Amino acid sequence: xxRGDEGRDTYREFTEAVNMKPVELSKWLETxxxxxxxxxxxxxxxxxxxxxHESGRKIINLLRRKRAELSExxxxxxxxxxxxxxxxxxxxxxxxxRDTKWRWSLMNWGHDPLKR
Numbered sequence: 001x002x003r004g005d006e007g008r009d010t011y012r013e014f015t016e017a018v019n020m021k022p023v024e025l026s027k028w029l030e031t032x033x034x035x036x037x038x039x040x041x042x043x044x045x046x047x048x049x050x051x052x053h054e055s056g057r058k059i060i061n062l063l064r065r066k067r068a069e070l071s072e073x074x075x076x077x078x079x080x081x082x083x084x085x086x087x088x089x090x091x092x093x094x095x096x097x098r099d100t101k102w103r104w105s106l107m108n109w110g111h112d113p114l115k116r
Contacts, residue, residue, distance in 0.1 A: 007070075010075050010082070011075075011078065013078075013079075013082045014062075014078035014081060017081060017082045017110070017111055018081065018109075018110035018111060019110070019112060019115045020107065020110050020111065020112055020115070021063075022060045022064055025059060025060055025063075025107075025110055028056070028107050028108075029053060029056045029057065029108070034056070034104060034107065035050075035053065036101075036104075037052065037101045037104045037105045037108065038050030038051055038052035038053060038105055038108060039052070050108070052105055052108035052109055053108050055077070055080070055081065055109055055110075056107075056108045056109065056110060058077055059077075059110040062074055062078065063110075081109055081110065084109050085106065085109055085110075085111045088102070088105065088106050088109070089111075089113065092113070097113060097114070098114065
């Protein structure tokens with residue numbers, strides 16, 4: 001597979017996994033729910049931003065850029081997002097997920113499982 005094919009596949013998978021618009025994701029990242037979920041590099045007591053929250057900010061940046069402007073590092077992050085969304089979706093809890101940390105965590109990564 002050529003480099004272009006791989007990039008095209010990654011871009012397509014990323015845009016399928018991320019179903020939130022940049023403005024929508026940006027507003028979500030401002031909420032208390034968004035800030036209370038996820039793994040923190042320094043542990044919970046280490047404070048700071050969770051990995052997913054940081055990823056959400058990167059996703060907004062990626063969505064706002066033209067494909068021609070994307071770097072290899074950008075594509076690496078896109079693949080990370082796709083992997084996270086796929087793994088997390090496979091762990092969907094039963095019942096109403098509207099107000100769950102499972103959903104909130106996915107939303108930090110740009111995917112709202114309640115959207116069709």
